[in-house]
Amino acid sequence: MKPKFELTKEKKAGMVELLKRYFLEERDEEIGDLAAMLMLEFIIEEIAPVFYNLGVEDSHAYIGDKLDDMFGIMK
Template sequence: MSDKNKIKITKEQREDMITSIKEYFSTEREEEIGDLASSKILDFIIDELAIEFYNQGVYDSYKYMTRSIDDLLSIQKY
């Protein structure tokens, strides 16, 4: 994915996500992983998977807006 299309997150969001990844591994897998490993996992998710979630959000928004426009047309007066 080019840098132009890469999902951007703030430093604070990144830190929160890294913490969440570490907590997941600790709770669900009973493994302790460090900041570097968590950061690499987050980079993989952002680089390889995030665009799919983004595109799904765009498509869901499109469907919602289309339904809303159809509803708006139903209140026309003749």
């Protein structure tokens, strides 16, 4: 099951503006709100879970290392 990312309207609007600015500055293309929103939805559904899972894996490894360190202080 993919994690569901819930964003506020304000955050989504900000991300839409970032996508529009990216296309304008990097590709010299103007895209509208709908195109940017569709791209954002694609990123949220298909790409973001990959990075989310990497973060979970990194967190798991970090916590595991710290738990292992705790055994080192046993007397």
